[in-house]
Amino acid sequence: MTVTATPRPTGHPGYSQTFDRVPESARAARRLVRTALSAWHQDDLIDDALNVMTELVSNAVDHGRLPSIRVLVSRPSDGWIRLGVVDRSRVMPELRTDSNGDQIRGRGLFLVDALSDRWGTDLHRWGKTVWAELKVEVER
Template structure:
């Protein structure tokens, strides 16, 4: 992911992108319990980078308010905070959970 962002000259998104990948993969490993998953990173012409994690579970993740005493459950809340948008797409064999980072313009927005 960092290599793709560097190639696209979007290094300023690398830290948030790495954290989003980490959280989405952790969620897939913990809840999908499958033997494989796929991570995708794509860039659109509309100033967005989409990070996706595909697994074979049809069970969609649920955003819930994390409690301080919980060690787990902060993943989607963190993704929602970092990402410009996020969601889940059903697939014939499972699902894709994705998050979008918005490229910053020359004014830092």
């Protein structure tokens, strides 16, 4: 699989890669996140970003329709890092705030909400991107 790095107006490249829609893709997605954050000297955000990406990929694996997903890591501005996963389902993610009984699954977006500064979903004609952003401490 090819990793794409695209120049951005912020001067930081955006990273993206297409993966099979299988649970094992979370490991490769975490590797992409670690590479990007290391390149941007944002090592203090790596642990939270890895956990967020794991949950975003897990949701896409569970709810996507086609056999692949696309993982995105970008810097929309100097102050933010955006992690996203694109899938071909238009079903909106749902943040569960209940305990969900004894079930282990179903609390991923609760973790995304807790670890990121903001998150959301962009609907497309053919699917959606679920994203989360982490605030970067900008040096002055």
